Amino acid sequence: MLEVKNVSKSYRSNTVLTDVSFHLEQGECLGLIGESGSGKSTIAKLILALDRSDSGQIIVNNVDFSQLKGRELRKARRHVQVVFQDPSASLNPKLPVWKSVIEPLENYPEASPSFLKEVRNEKRKMAEILFEKAGLQSGLLDRYPHQLSGGQRQRVAIARGISLQPNLLIFDEPTSNLDVSIQAQILNLLKDLKSEINMSYLFISHDIATVQYISERIAVLKEGRLVDLFKTKDLFSADRHPYTKELIDAALE
Amino acid sequence: MSAVMTLTKEIATEKENEKDALFRTSPVLEIKNLSISLYEDKGGEEHRLVKKLNLSIRPGEMLGLAGESGSGKSLTASAILGLLPKSLSVSEGQILIRGQDLLNLSEKEMGHLRGKEIAYIFQNYQDSFTPFIKIGRQLVEALRSHDKISKPEAKKQALLWLERVKLPAEQIFSSYPHQLSGGQLQRASLAAALMFEPVLIIADEPTTALDVLTGEKVLDLLAGLQKELNCAVLLVSHDLKHVLKRTDSMAVMYGGQIVEKGATKSLRENPRHPYTKLLLKARPILRYTALEKFAAIPGEPGLIAKEGCTFALRCPLSFEQCYMVPAMQPAGRFQWTACQAVDREKVDTNA
Numbered sequence: 001m002l003e004v005k006n007v008s009k010s011y012r013s014n015t016v017l018t019d020v021s022f023h024l025e026q027g028e029c030l031g032l033i034g035e036s037g038s039g040k041s042t043i044a045k046l047i048l049a050l051d052r053s054d055s056g057q058i059i060v061n062n063v064d065f066s067q068l069k070g071r072e073l074r075k076a077r078r079h080v081q082v083v084f085q086d087p088s089a090s091l092n093p094k095l096p097v098w099k100s101v102i103e104p105l106e107n108y109p110e111a112s113p114s115f116l117k118e119v120r121n122e123k124r125k126m127a128e129i130l131f132e133k134a135g136l137q138s139g140l141l142d143r144y145p146h147q148l149s150g151g152q153r154q155r156v157a158i159a160r161g162i163s164l165q166p167n168l169l170i171f172d173e174p175t176s177n178l179d180v181s182i183q184a185q186i187l188n189l190l191k192d193l194k195s196e197i198n199m200s201y202l203f204i205s206h207d208i209a210t211v212q213y214i215s216e217r218i219a220v221l222k223e224g225r226l227v228d229l230f231k232t233k234d235l236f237s238a239d240r241h242p243y244t245k246e247l248i249d250a251a252l253e
Numbered sequence: 254m255s256a257v258m259t260l261t262k263e264i265a266t267e268k269e270n271e272k273d274a275l276f277r278t279s280p281v282l283e284i285k286n287l288s289i290s291l292y293e294d295k296g297g298e299e300h301r302l303v304k305k306l307n308l309s310i311r312p313g314e315m316l317g318l319a320g321e322s323g324s325g326k327s328l329t330a331s332a333i334l335g336l337l338p339k340s341l342s343v344s345e346g347q348i349l350i351r352g353q354d355l356l357n358l359s360e361k362e363m364g365h366l367r368g369k370e371i372a373y374i375f376q377n378y379q380d381s382f383t384p385f386i387k388i389g390r391q392l393v394e395a396l397r398s399h400d401k402i403s404k405p406e407a408k409k410q411a412l413l414w415l416e417r418v419k420l421p422a423e424q425i426f427s428s429y430p431h432q433l434s435g436g437q438l439q440r441a442s443l444a445a446a447l448m449f450e451p452v453l454i455i456a457d458e459p460t461t462a463l464d465v466l467t468g469e470k471v472l473d474l475l476a477g478l479q480k481e482l483n484c485a486v487l488l489v490s491h492d493l494k495h496v497l498k499r500t501d502s503m504a505v506m507y508g509g510q511i512v513e514k515g516a517t518k519s520l521r522e523n524p525r526h527p528y529t530k531l532l533l534k535a536r537p538i539l540r541y542t543a544l545e546k547f548a549a550i551p552g553e554p555g556l557i558a559k560e561g562c563t564f565a566l567r568c569p570l571s572f573e574q575c576y577m578v579p580a581m582q583p584a585g586r587f588q589w590t591a592c593q594a595v596d597r598e599k600v601d602t603n604a
Contacts, residue, residue, distance in 0.1 A: 035464040149553050179321035180493070181550035184535040188547055206465060209537035213544060236541060250469045251539045253498050 001026045001167055001200055002047070007056035009042055016042045017053070017224045024168070029194060029201035031215030031232070033208055033247065039224040040204045044170050047202070048082055049073055061167060078108045081166040085173035087157035091145040098127035098141040101159045113165035115197065126163075133196075134159035135189050151182035158189065162197060170202045175210060187213060208251045220244050280309035281452050281485040282333065287346035289328050289337065289509075302341065303328055303509045304563070307581070310453070310485040310502075315476070317496030317517065318489045319532075320506035321554040326489045329506075330457045333487070334373055335363040350453065369399045372446035374439070374475075376458035381442035382430040388441055389426035392448070399449060414444040418474055436467035443474060450482055457489040472499055493536055497521050502587070505529045508563030510579065515588030525590040528564045562591060570594040
């Protein structure tokens with residue numbers, strides 16, 4: 001459903017991505033790991049069409065995102081949503097969180113997620129269902145972002161992320177800011193949601209252990225190049241790239 | 254074959270003895286019954302953020318202080334350095350460095366101790382150096398502010414220390430902080446911390462802002478230099494991996510209380526407190542076969558019981574008695590647990 005083909009990107013003289021290619025099947029989770037500066041967040045930006053690649057193609061559901069403009073692009077974007085590391089940056093501090101959660105549904109009246117079909121015109125009801133899906137109590141609907149804990153805020157961001165039932169949900173370090181006990185809760189939630197709603201995930205993280213837990217395949221990015229791509233069950237195989245092995249060694253105890 | 258086994262056994266006992274020796278030498282740092290409180294107004298309500306904490310570290314020992322946000326681990330570190338925020342104060346207890354109570358020292362005396370006898374490395378290594386002065390000059394000035402030595406002598410020492418943290422010494426000496434990478438800067442601040450050969454190093458989340466591989470190298474370096482200097486290290490980290498991998502002993506904090514402490518190996522192999530157990534299970538670790546599901550801990554780290562065991566509100570084993578006074582009790586040869594339920598442990602926490 002997603003195809004990234006020979007994508008390169010530079011900012012001025014800085015080459016960030018060099019000839020990156022990978023694909024994502026429907027319903028699959030691909031983990032993308034790399035250290036800071038490896039270009040992993042740039043890939044997210046390009047797939048979200050927040051920026052343009054210098055060369056190469058990004059194809060979502062057979063549509064080349066890199067060619068779209070204006071209304072066409074806006075229409076296509078609904079199929080790709082994102083959850084960032086810091087939810088306080090993606091939620092409007094002046095809105096009660098339930099309004100933030102259904103905002104995408106107001107922006108895309110044509111979207112009709114299967115789990116919201118029966119209540120599509122009742123805003124509050126939609127928010128309630130999304131809250132429930134994200135494991136949030138409905139008592140929190142009217143809170144503002146600053147009145148929630150970090151874990152709750154990230155759940156709100158997730159509820160918003162799934163609201164349009166996108167084909168692809170991108171996570172950029174979604175648990176890096178959270179405490180260990182909350183991390184586990186969120187990762188369990190993401191795993192459940194994926195099979196429940198049938199979305200594909202692109203899961204970006206610097207933590208190989210987290211990626212191992214959530215992904216079916218893993219891509220390793222180093223200095224803008226994809227150096228390794230493999231099935232998670234082959235993580236410990238002897239064929240791994242030396243850099244992947246280095247990351248594994250650092251993660252083992 | 255039996256000869257080999259005896260030999261292995263001998264080596265094992267030798268190691269045990271070494272460990273015993275480590276636990277017998279007199280501590281560099283001893284924290285006794287420490288409480289840190291926030292007062293709403295003068296004479297107003299008291300909120301205890303750290304509760305009756307007891308801890309000691311011996312020369313050559315690395316102790317890990319682990320816990321989630323709000324556990325009080327960083328506050329404890331700040332209290333040792335005398336750097337608590339103004340709104341907070343030590344409401345009871347003692348912090349002894351080689352027998353001397355830091356809480357009785359004047360600001361000036363503490364200033365002399367801090368940076369020299371007690372060194373520190375922080376998460377935001379960018380703040381360790383002033384941005385518009387070259388690294389070398391800052392090291393030289395620091396050296397000369399604590400010791401009466403000439404400029405050339407100080408320069409020699411600074412260069413030596415930059416080498417000891419495996420940096421290209423001359424080049425770094427004449428660089429500005431912004432010209433260094435994160436890893437280099439953290440190494441340079443390690444040099445700045447260690448050049449006075451302190452008896453105690455406080456490392457508060459030293460690798461959290463670094464990449465995984467860079468962070469590992471910084472910790473390798475810290476461990477190596479600690480051996481050479483035979484100093485004590487307090488490693489504060491939210492990342493259990495570092496604590497388990499690097500430390501000799503550890504303390505797990507929850508809501509301002511130490512819930513379990515002891516030899517790292519012992520806690521890792523046989524955690525007794527439900528919080529330690531759950532924490533060890535809830536974190537993502539690389540496994541040969543990936544887990545299907547994490548054993549998540551219910552609730553949030555902000556959920557803290559006011560009396561008794563701070564973890565009681567989230568604990569699957571808690572019963573009435575947990576809401577009374579927690580008592581640290583031996584739970585192994587080098588292990589203490591503040592859990593009332595530890596002996597009632599027929600209940601399964603594996604769920």
